[in-house]
Each structure stands twice: as C-alpha cells, then as structure tokens.
Amino acid sequence: xxxxxxxxxxxxxxxxxxxxxxxxxxxxxxxxxxxxxxxxxxxxxxxxxxxxxxxxxxxxxxxxxxxxxxxxxxxxxxxxxxxxxxxxxxxxxxxxxxxxxxxxxxxxxxxxxxxxxxxxxxxxxxxxxxxxxxxxxxxxxxxxxxxxxxxxxxxxxxxxxxxxxxxxxxxxxxxxxxxxxxxxxxxxxxxxxxxxxxxx
Numbered sequence: 001x002x003x004x005x006x007x008x009x010x011x012x013x014x015x016x017x018x019x020x021x022x023x024x025x026x027x028x029x030x031x032x033x034x035x036x037x038x039x040x041x042x043x044x045x046x047x048x049x050x051x052x053x054x055x056x057x058x059x060x061x062x063x064x065x066x067x068x069x070x071x072x073x074x075x076x077x078x079x080x081x082x083x084x085x086x087x088x089x090x091x092x093x094x095x096x097x098x099x100x101x102x103x104x105x106x107x108x109x110x111x112x113x114x115x116x117x118x119x120x121x122x123x124x125x126x127x128x129x130x131x132x133x134x135x136x137x138x139x140x141x142x143x144x145x146x147x148x149x150x151x152x153x154x155x156x157x158x159x160x161x162x163x164x165x166x167x168x169x170x171x172x173x174x175x176x177x178x179x180x181x182x183x184x185x186x187x188x189x190x191x192x193x194x195x196x197x198x199x200x
Contacts, residue, residue, distance in 0.1 A: 014038065017046050 017031040017039070025031070027043040039046040039054065048054040048062075055064040056071060066072045066080075073082035074089065084090045084098070091100035092107060102108045102116075109118040110125065120126045 017041070 014030050014032050016034065017025070018034065020031065025041050027041060029041050030038055031041055031046055033039055033046065033054065037048070037054075037060075039048050040051070041047075045053055048057050048060045050057050050059050052060075053062075054060050055062045058065050058069055064072055066075045066078045068075055068077050070078075071080070071082075072078055073080040076083050076087055082090055084093045084096045086093055086095050088096075089098070089100075090096055091098040094101055094105055100108055102111045102114045104111055104113055106114075107116070107118075108114055109116045112119050112123055118126055120129045120132045122129050122131050124132075126132060
C-alpha cells in the first residue's frame with residue numbers, strides 16, 4: 001500500500017475506504033467514497049476535497065444540507081430536528097431547558113459561575129478580555145527556536161543595527177564632502193556588527 005499520497009492496489013487504482021481496515025488507513029491518504037468520489041483520510045474521518053465532512057459540505061451537496069443551503073437539522077424553514085417549537089435551536093432554548101443552558105438559565109459557554117468555555121481566567125468573555133488579547137499579541141514571533149515578544153525583539157535588534165547605520169551615514173557624509181572619491185563601499189570592520197543582528 002502506498003502511504004504518502006494515496007492508498008492504491010497493485011494496479012495503481014485508489015482503494016475504496018471500506019476495503020481498508022481502519023488500522024491500515026494512512027493519515028492524509030486518498031481513498032474513495034462508496035460512490036467513487038475521492039476524499040482524504042484525516043485520521044478519524046474521510047474528508048471531501050473541500051476538507052469538510054462530506055455529509056455537511058454545501059459544495060458537495062451533502063445529505064445534511066437542505067434546499068436553503070443550511071444544515072437540515074438547524075434550518076427553521078425545513079422544521080429541522082434541532083429547532084424547537086419556539087423557533088430556536090433546541091440546545092440553546094431556555095423555555096425547552098436545552099442542554100446548552102446551565103442551572104443559572106444562561107448559555108453554558110458564557111456562564112461565569114459554571115466556568116464556561118467562553119470565559120477566560122480573568123472572569124471576562126474571552127473575545128472581550130484586554131488582558132488575554134495583550135497576552136496573545138505579546139506572544140510575538142520566534143527568533144530561532146526561542147519565542148520573543150516584539151519589545152524583546154526591538155531590544156535585541158536595535159542596539160546591534162544602530163552602530164552599522166551610524167557608520168554607513170558617516171561614510172555617506174564623508175563621500176558627499178569629497179565628490180571625487182569612489183562610490184560608497186561598506187567597510188569590512190562592520191561585518192561583526194552585521195553578523196550580530198539576530199536572524200529572523
């Protein structure tokens with residue numbers, strides 16, 4: 001079995017997913033759905049060419065998509081199974097005591113006493129928390145294998161670049177005062193300073 005790009009038989013044809021035991025399926029391997037369409041195995045499920053579960057893929061016309069281009073179970077116009085009598089998503093309906101509603105009558109994700117997944121360590125909504133945003137933005141970039149913040153990067157780069165720039169400026173000024181001198185050449189003695197600049 002060829003495991004890098006596709007699972008194929010001796011003739012080079014891509015195999016049907018059901019003909020390959022789950023333990024022998026290759027992550028990232030190409031397999032065929034029962035109707036002959038090609039998909040990619042992600043380690044758990046076969047995904048369509050749009051990298052979605054085919055049942056829920058609008059582009060593939062999946063069986064879980066209604067005529068309104070929505071998921072059938074969540075479509076109000078189709079009276080989907082996920083819609084309650086109040087016209088809301090069943091799990092989020094307070095009147096139906098949906099599974100997404102906590103004992104405090106709030107959406108479980110955003111309930112602070114319940115420790116919902118949408119609440120951060122600062123007891124604020126994750127999307128609105130300035131401290132969390134600052135931590136994410138402060139995570140910065142990585143120099144080599146060591147992550148550094150923008151401030152750390154500035155502290156490392158600026159001091160090593162300044163002497164090089166100063167030397168070049170001095171040379172330019174010197175050349176301007178002596179017009180018959182050769183074109184600007186970077187002196188060899190600034191090479192250590194240039195090499196000291198961290199590689200990004």
